[in-house]
Amino acid sequence: MKIRVAAVGDVHLGEDIRGRYRRTLDGIEERADVLLIAGDLTRHGTPEEGRIVAEEFRDLPVPVVTVLGNHDYQSDAEEEVADLLREAGIQVLQDDSTIVECGPDGVRLGLVGGKGFGGGFAGKCASEFGEPEMKAFVRHTREIADLWQKALKGLDADYRVVLSHYSPVKDTLAGEPLEIYPFLGSYLLAEAVDSEGADLFIHGHAHAGEEKGVTPGGIRVRNVALPVLGRAYAVYCLGGEDPESC
């Protein structure tokens, strides 16, 4: 029982490139069973851009599940953007879970995730200490991690994938300036997912990073930001022991 997961992030759609990405999705059903989008769908996070994203990804022959990214929050219209996507049949994870039945075998793919947030990585990170602004910054990430852990605990599926905008590990940030790592992700996301287990962790956000990494607990991490991939989307085959079988 296997499933082919297509994934991309940071498409940053807008009026100037309307329709361009859609063309790259032709034939996706021959390559993948589901498409996951790792946030930063827009540039400015406006409802107008949300409509462009909805048009770009609606009525695809495979299910589409997304999270939002920091750009999608820029205009304080993230809920409206999410609603526009849902109206177009695109599932939007916001620190919750869903199960998608995929492919001819009806494989149950369990998905958990949301935007995620930053804070840094073990030993070199911010703490809930000091000024209220600093406490709020770190608390936001901790609360997200707690929600993902709870969502994973109750998720009964053939495969479990975590979808995020921010990174859980440093591996996939290599190439980014070290000084901005705390704004690119948090180890709290990895710790939460490692505690419950998953088959794959997908994220974006780090445009200058690397595609491949692994959590301390051994879960494969993939940074699918479009500038990192340099291709329309990546496809990861879960459960395909034989590389030829996918």
Next chain:
Amino acid sequence: MSDARHHEAPHPDAPHYVAARVQRALAEDDRTHELGIRVDIRGDQLYLRGKVEGGERRRQVAAVAGETAPGLTVHNEVTVVEVREPGEEETL
């Protein structure tokens, strides 16, 4: 002579601060909102590097940088993200 150095006017236009100002403008200006553009200044030359999704965005990045750092010559080395065919899948 050494005392005089302490009384020199501060340098708000030191290249270090100008580059930071340009980088901040690229992130915060409504025309760009680009967070991943590297800005380097050498003398009166300003270099922009990074990737954006389209040609118009590439032009806007240079326009915002030029407005924020008047008097500097902008070298727009930003490239447009190439989107190739999906390619081979990876088995995990």
